[in-house]
Amino acid sequence: MILRADGVTLGYGGRPVVHDVTLDITEGGVGLIGESGSGKTTLARAFLGLLRPMSGTITFNGKDLRTAGMKAFRKAVQPVFQAESLDPRMSVARSIAEGSRDRAAVPALMEQVGLDPALAARRPHQLSGGQRQRVVIARALAVRPELLILDEPTSALDVTVQARILELLEGLDAERLLITHNLAVVERLCRTSHVLFAGRVVESGPTGELLRRPAHPYTLALRDAVPRLGGQPPVARGRTEAAPASEGCPFRLRCPLAVPECESAPEPREVAGRKVACHRAELVLSA
Incomplete structure (x- = not known):
């Protein structure tokens, strides 16, 4: 277990939107399921250290995230946002090397995610949606993270491209926290899932059982x-x-x-x- 939320309440402008959440990022992948506005992305922001809890704690390797060494944290935990998160001014090579600053590793990272290294000089508008998403994944992998936090990584992709991205994510060594409303994706990638409604966890358990026989x-x-x-x-x-x-x-x-x-x-x-x-x-x- 790398990350844990313990009684975490989160909000904006003093208004709580996520209430008293306790969960671990455990082996085998963890899913956060819920409709838009349920608090999934807010919770992901807190796990990335981008939002401080109003109450409760988030710990990284047993240490409060507020006092943990952020350099080690940033290397261990990496976000994978949607393909639109790429800077349109930056080439593929520059985007991938942004975190590690190791341009020499870019061709190998591109091959790891199924991209032709010949695309390294292109910019995001010159790539397909699936290619852009692979660039986002390669950028996260550049620092060899232990955990990927994935926010709807396949939502803007067609079915065939989704399948290729999911196959890629399944083959990675890093653990996963997946934020999604797509039940088929979470069932494929996550052993455990938590269902959020209005900022509260209403059901948690093994993903397969939870989706086959819901109890909420x-x-x-x-x-x-x-x-x-x-x-x-x-x-x-x-x-x-x-x-x-x-x-x-x-x-x-x-x-x-x-x-x-x-x-x-x-x-x-x-x-x-x-x-x-x-x-x-x-x-x-x-x-």
Whole structure:
């Protein structure tokens, strides 16, 4: 375990948007799943040392990130953002060597991610979306990180390019923290996953079990919203337009299973091999 969040609350301008999150980056890849605005990217920013917690701690190799040596941290933990994060003024070679300052290593890094070294002099606008994403990955790999924090690394790519990028990520030695709303991607790359809703972790556990038999109604809604080839169109569960509740269970205004008990906030508890913050988890499992 390299990174751990312990009771972390995060916010902007004094307003909390992520609440009391505790999780480890464990072996085999960790996924953060949730809709836009759920707090995934905010949590990733904190794990990268770009956002200081309002409360709680983030530790790096057992040391508080605020006091850990940032030079070692920056080498061990690298972000992989979407392809649009490349500086349009910089060549491929300059972008890849930006962190390590080792231009001699650029051809080998390009070959590692499946890029022709002959593209080194090109700029981002001269590359395809898949090629740009490979440049972003090569840039992160240049410092030989122990952990990659990937923020929707395949969202702007077509299906065939996505498949090649996922194959590349699977073959890397570095551990992964993956931020995504794509359940197929997280199932392929992550052994463990955490589902976020309105800045709170509502379900955590082994990715395969969590997606096959959700124990929280929000996880179930996310899974059932994914179209299946040859299957019926997705059916919305509950009031999908409702805003998160400010008191009690944040999902209760959307939840089709909500009862008066849900007006009190559920504590995370062990249910069927994972942690779930839901009063009615057993009913969801039996659905």
